[in-house]
Amino acid sequence: MSCVVLMAALETTIQRAGATGNIKATREDWLKLALETLISDGVERVRVLTLGQQLDVSRSSFYWYFKSRQDLLDQLLDHWRQTNTRFIVERAERPSATVIRGVMNIFECWVDEKLFDPRLDFAIRAWARRSPATRRALDEADEERVKAIRGMFMRHGYEEEDAFVRARVLYFMQIGYYSLELNEPMSSRLPHVAAYLRSFTGQEPSAQDVEDFSRYVERTVPRSR
Template sequence: MNANAKSERTRLSAEDWEEAALRLIAEQGVGAVAVEALARQLGVTKGSFYWHFRTREALVQASLERWELYGEREIISQIEAIPDPRVRLPELFRRVAHELQPHRVYAALLKALDHPQVTPVMARVSQRRMEFLNTAYREAGMPPAEALNRARLTYAAYVGFLQLNFTLGLPRITHEEFDAYVEHMIATLIPA
């Protein structure tokens, strides 16, 4: 798709820095985004960075905005294409469960919720997703008041699972056990 880590492209653009920063965020968190470290990883020096960005803060900001803008839509639009509302939620659960890769950034940002640049982004993204769940539950036939709470509960379970499994690696779970867990979630949280 584009240049890899080391010395394929001769000149870099601001977008290259932003994507590299996002990779670093996904792997080591927001705090690990250091200018000189990124420069080494891209095969250049600070001199390059400070041409593209005014400050380190600006890079983080641009990366987060980029993530919020381009890193979402896919799954939601796929789910919205499913005609029967009652099939949507189980399908959503299963797909999210088997594509944990794109959630690496989200999991990393969860650990930086107090960061002033991260907070508003995560507030917007989480809010949107919960509202999506909310309408999905209502369209599946659940009364509004209950649907809202169920959406909150579902999303909390998602967030908690990310934390416990992704970062902590707990519980040590096999592939089959995981599938059983997902089905248990579906049976418990989605009305028949």
């Protein structure tokens, strides 16, 4: 039997098993649990056998979806890039009428954890202390994020060095805020948004700017935060 025919037969078997309910864990189940484990317990606890036990499936089922544990870890890194980094870059590159509005776009990432998950970011940073490859990926991500924010400032007329420093302050201040694990409710932070916008841009936000951002927060953030 050729390799192509064999793979087709295996795929048919998987589809039939899924139809009869014999497959208990999908690729998404493995990834979701691996991601939760990475965030809560660290990369060293992301083990195929342990994940399989938690999913109540055999270890062999893992290899329907992943070539190896390293393949799974690589896909976790890719998920992080496609969420935390991608959304910062997307918000920084979004057209904005003023620099105030440009910074507000980036602020959306700090407000909405579906755009930027700080727990995931710090799980990656902890992983990077043990893995040179992850360290390189993290450095590249930090550089890409700062570059995108710098570009936003430059589009609004800031000189390159000024834009670079403002981008670093805006970005690394927030990363530092997360690292300190300050447990401030949004209700205590929101009254300072005008001062933050003024500090990051050197310009005075309008009352409409502040009102629009406050409404975004109200729509996005659970009352418990």
